[in-house]
Amino acid sequence: MSGEIERLDRIAAASRLAEFPVMLDAALRAQAHARAPYSGFRVGAAVLTSGGGVYPGCNVESASYGATICAERSAIVGAVSAGETAIRALAVVTPTPEPSTPCGICRQLMAEFGPDVIVFAASSLSDVVLITTLAMLLPLSFGAANLDEAAR
Numbered sequence: 001m002s003g004e005i006e007r008l009d010r011i012a013a014a015s016r017l018a019e020f021p022v023m024l025d026a027a028l029r030a031q032a033h034a035r036a037p038y039s040g041f042r043v044g045a046a047v048l049t050s051g052g053g054v055y056p057g058c059n060v061e062s063a064s065y066g067a068t069i070c071a072e073r074s075a076i077v078g079a080v081s082a083g084e085t086a087i088r089a090l091a092v093v094t095p096t097p098e099p100s101t102p103c104g105i106c107r108q109l110m111a112e113f114g115p116d117v118i119v120f121a122a123s124s125l126s127d128v129v130l131i132t133t134l135a136m137l138l139p140l141s142f143g144a145a146n147l148d149e150a151a152r
């Protein structure tokens with residue numbers, strides 16, 4: 001990882017992480033289950049754990065907008081609910097020709113799993129894939145270390 005956001009096609013993205021095709025397939029299947037009656041913005045995601053497990057997620061919207069959960073957090077919650085503790089990579093798929101990266105809330109939750117989480121942002125309309133790391137998406141992030149400092 002070169003410390004920047006790279007723009008690749010799906011084949012090149014797969015060369016960076018062997019599990020990417022499985023993650024992308026899981027994210028695309030989850031996208032089909034997205035519940036997005038208000039925005040119409042259907043998103044799928046999948047996380048890859050350190051043990052090799054792949055957990056899907058989709059966005060689930062609520063009429064009380066603040067209760068909505070993004071696909072990325074949905075996938076993380078699924079992995080943690082299954083007993084996983086370490087996330088190696090996350091893939092997100094959006095219905096936009098140019099992929100969309102995770103929102104700020106999702107980036108903050110991903111920070112719980114460390115700055116080296118690899119993030120693949122893909123499109124369900126094109127073969128464009130952005131690849132980066134959480135450290136690039138959320139520099140100078142707030143985390144457990146800040147709480148530890150306050151406790152001293």
Ligand SMILES: [Zn+2]
Nearest residue numbers: 070102103106
């Ligand atoms: Zn989000």
